[in-house]
Amino acid sequence: MNTEIPKIAGISPELLHRYVEMRRKVADEAETIHSITSMLALFETSGDEKMV
Structure with missing residues (x-):
C-alpha cells in the first residue's frame, strides 16, 4: 500500500x-x-456607557 500523500492539483501537502x-x-x-x-x-444599544 502506498502511504505517500499525493499532490493535490499540483499543491504539495506541506x-x-x-x-x-x-x-x-x-x-x-x-x-x-x-x-x-x-x-x-x-x-x-443598552444605554449603559460604563463597562464593568
Whole structure:
C-alpha cells in the first residue's frame, strides 16, 4: 500500500497544510472580531456607557 500523500492539483501537502492552518487562524480572528463587535453593539444599544 502506498502511504505517500499525493499532490493535490499540483499543491504539495506541506503547502496545503500551511494554507489550511492559515485559514483556520483567520477564521478564529474573524470570530473574535465578530464577538467583540457584537459586544460593543450591545453596550451601545443598552444605554449603559460604563463597562464593568
